[in-house]
Amino acid sequence: MADVTDAAFRALVASRGKPDVFWTEFVSADGLYHTREVKKMKDDENPLMRELSFEAGQRPIIAQIFSSKPDMISYATKLAAALGFDGVDINMGCPDRSIEKQGAGAAMIQNPELAATIIRAAQEASPLPVSVKTRIGYNKESLDEWLTVLLKASPAAITLHLRTRKELSLVSADWEQMKKAVAIRNRVNPDVLLIGNGDVRDLGDARLKVGESGCDGAMLGRAMFGNPWVFVGKNGAEIPLSEKLAALVELAHGFEKLSPPKHFAVLKKHTKAFVADFPGAAELRAKLMEADDADGIEKIVLDATASSR
Numbered sequence: 176m177a178d179v180t181d182a183a184f185r186a187l188v189a190s191r192g193k194p195d196v197f198w199t200e201f202v203s204a205d206g207l208y209h210t211r212e213v214k215k216m217k218d219d220e221n222p223l224m225r226e227l228s229f230e231a232g233q234r235p236i237i238a239q240i241f242s243s244k245p246d247m248i249s250y251a252t253k254l255a256a257a258l259g260f261d262g263v264d265i266n267m268g269c270p271d272r273s274i275e276k277q278g279a280g281a282a283m284i285q286n287p288e289l290a291a292t293i294i295r296a297a298q299e300a301s302p303l304p305v306s307v308k309t310r311i312g313y314n315k316e317s318l319d320e321w322l323t324v325l326l327k328a329s330p331a332a333i334t335l336h337l338r339t340r341k342e343l344s345l346v347s348a349d350w351e352q353m354k355k356a357v358a359i360r361n362r363v364n365p366d367v368l369l370i371g372n373g374d375v376r377d378l379g380d381a382r383l384k385v386g387e388s389g390c391d392g393a394m395l396g397r398a399m400f401g402n403p404w405v406f407v408g409k410n411g412a413e414i415p416l417s418e419k420l421a422a423l424v425e426l427a428h429g430f431e432k433l434s435p436p437k438h439f440a441v442l443k444k445h446t447k448a449f450v451a452d453f454p455g456a457a458e459l460r461a462k463l464m465e466a467d468d469a470d471g472i473e474k475i476v477l478d479a480t481a482s483s484r
């Protein structure tokens with residue numbers, strides 16, 4: 176998830192309870208080519224290469240890339256293989272206008288022939304497993320056509336965000352559609368793993384949804400916000416406040432070490448999520464929002480903990 180699952184947050188998740196698979200933030204394949212091969216930017220100064228950095232404890236890890244150009248996908252896949260990733264995932268679901276304008280993300284749903292070519296380009300570029308993350312349709316659910324095209328391209332896995340492009344995240348994810356997807360998968364290409372995504376609240380909810388729909392796994396997104404314990408089955412309410420604040424401080428220090436650095440304001444999304452649902456949360460959050468480095472976060476947390484004793 177862009178500006179969420181960076182190496183610092185993944186390190187925190189890895190230390191509190193790992194998922195079976197990590198995905199990176201999505202990265203523009205065109206951008207990788209342009210910055211490295213045209214602008215000749217050094218990797219340690221390249222923000223796109225930062226998104227592709229990871230530590231040993233964060234495996235298996237899949238690099239998520241996007242492009243509408245097969246040669247760019249091929250380039251980024253070779254790079255991911257050279258960097259030691261365990262797989263490559265192609266984003267075909269992002270509704271962001273700036274991504275769709277490039278013909279990538281969810282726009283790919285309207286260009287299934289190109290989508291198949293893109294998958295093939297990745298498959299031919301390296302021995303890494305190739306997967307796809309997409310939605311159940313563009314303006315309306317179109318699993319019969321869209322999923323069939325994807326399955327015929329034989330990716331290792333397909334993650335289905337169970338909403339259409341048009342629905343963005345405005346309606347509930349429709350897990351009933353996963354049953355239909357599983358039936359199509361079983362008929363067209365039983366070797367492809369199907370992973371469901373959308374509104375999975377916690378591990379128990381994931382197991383329930385996977386069991387009811389018959390898919391092979393679930394991908395959790397927003398359920399991780401403020402809860403790096405989610406993959407060991409704990410929900411945010413069970414975690415003592417002191418542990419949550421300690422996790423935020425640890426994250427802030429890790430975040431600051433990202434290279435090249437990210438704007439510190441990006442951390443605010445996490446701060447909001449960790450500092451919520453307890454008496455005094457709003458006041459503490461307001462103070463933390465003013466901090467402009469990890470030491471500042473740590474000091475505010477220490478002061479708050481001391482004054483609550």
Ligand SMILES: Cc1cc2nc3c(=O)[nH]c(=O)nc-3n(C[C@H](O)[C@H](O)[C@H](O)COP(=O)(O)O)c2cc1C
Pocket residue numbers: 176177178179199200201239266268269308336372373374375394395396397398
């Ligand atoms: C802040 C944010 C960033 C996201 N970035 C990505 C991304 O980089 N790649 C991707 O495939 N999906 C991305 N998504 C979509 C999520 O992966 C997921 O499909 C969506 O949030 C629904 O699942 P959830 O209810 O478990 O969060 C992002 C979502 C959010 C809220």
